[in-house]
Amino acid sequence: MTWLLKLYPRPWRRRYGDEVAAIVAEQPFSIALVIDLIAGALDVWLHPDVTMAAATTSAAGHNAKTTGGRMLTQVLRLDCAAGFSKRELWLSTIATIGGTILLTLAWMWLHLRIGDNPYTDSFSVLAFILPMLLGMRFTYLKDKPFSVYIAFVVTMSALVAAVLAMAAWISSLL
Amino acid sequence: MRKQDEELDDFGRFAEPALMVLISLAEAPKHGYAMTDDIERISGVRFGPGTLYGAITRLESRGLIERLESDDRRNPYRLTGLGARALRARLASLQAVARVGQRRLASA
Numbered sequence: 001m002t003w004l005l006k007l008y009p010r011p012w013r014r015r016y017g018d019e020v021a022a023i024v025a026e027q028p029f030s031i032a033l034v035i036d037l038i039a040g041a042l043d044v045w046l047h048p049d050v051t052m053a054a055a056t057t058s059a060a061g062h063n064a065k066t067t068g069g070r071m072l073t074q075v076l077r078l079d080c081a082a083g084f085s086k087r088e089l090w091l092s093t094i095a096t097i098g099g100t101i102l103l104t105l106a107w108m109w110l111h112l113r114i115g116d117n118p119y120t121d122s123f124s125v126l127a128f129i130l131p132m133l134l135g136m137r138f139t140y141l142k143d144k145p146f147s148v149y150i151a152f153v154v155t156m157s158a159l160v161a162a163v164l165a166m167a168a169w170i171s172s173l174l
Numbered sequence: 175m176r177k178q179d180e181e182l183d184d185f186g187r188f189a190e191p192a193l194m195v196l197i198s199l200a201e202a203p204k205h206g207y208a209m210t211d212d213i214e215r216i217s218g219v220r221f222g223p224g225t226l227y228g229a230i231t232r233l234e235s236r237g238l239i240e241r242l243e244s245d246d247r248r249n250p251y252r253l254t255g256l257g258a259r260a261l262r263a264r265l266a267s268l269q270a271v272a273r274v275g276q277r278r279l280a281s282a
Contacts, residue, residue, distance in 0.1 A: 012231075016227055016230075016231070018247040018248070019205065019206050019227075019247065019248050019249060020206065020223045020227055021247075022205075022206070022207060022247055022248045023206050023207050023210065023223045023226075024223055026207065027223075032222065033222055033223075036222030036223065036224040036225055037222070037223065037224045038224070039224055039225075040222075040223070040224020040225065040227060040228055041224070043224070043228050044228075044231075049235075050231065050232050050235050051228065051231040051232065051235075052231070053231075053234070053235035054231065054234040054235055054241070055231075
């Protein structure tokens with residue numbers, strides 16, 4: 001299950017990847033573990049200032065030693081993801097809130113048409129998560145290539161959708 | 175300046191795991207897996223690696239714990255002086271709250 005660690009940013013994996021992989025390798029597969037790792041990855045992407053401070057410091061230190069600090073600016077810019085402009089924060093907020101309103105309305109319409117259904121009910125969570133991931137285009141993923149951004153959004157959405165579908169399936173059995 | 179018993183206040187859902195990590199490291203330096211086992215032994219709760227490292231990264235960025243170099247892929251962590259002071263202050267604060275709770279229960 002260590003493949004789930006690919007969801008974490010590269011500088012974080014460089015710093016903590018081996019340690020977490022060692023823990024994951026010694027645990028049996030469980031849904032709780034999958035959810036914990038996905039939630040952990042989301043936390044790192046959403047709070048790089050507190051979760052990647054040591055990782056970026058060590059990456060910067062490594063670069064300074066090996067290349068005389070040539071890459072320091074790039075590492076801090078790409079990997080710490082700090083220092084967004086006001087405009088970028090606004091765009092991200094508008095994308096997140098606007099998308100959430102639109103998708104919530106779409107979900108409500110679907111709910112009225114279909115009625116109570118564990119699958120449509122569980123997917124209501126995506127109405128917030130999907131716009132939040134899309135909004136990262138203006139913040140944490142602004143410097144990444146478009147293909148990386150799309151791959152990230154699709155992968156994370158698919159993983160969350162899979163977990164939600166599983167939760168809906170379990171609740172339909174109860 | 176931040177009061178030492180407030181060091182964990184803005185950790186959100188990681189406040190409890192962070193406190194448990196500090197308590198675990200107060201005994202001796204440990205790597206992540208040993209911390210998980212130790213925390214389960216003392217509290218009955220087993221944190222997943224995502225939660226544990228959410229707490230570890232926050233504590234490390236605040237300078238409350240530090241990583242020790244190791245040849246093993248599992249690096250141990252140890253409590254810093256700042257971390258020990260923050261833990262002492264937080265435990266004293268919890269103890270004061272517990273004393274009030276017990277006093278009120280006794281007189282209820």
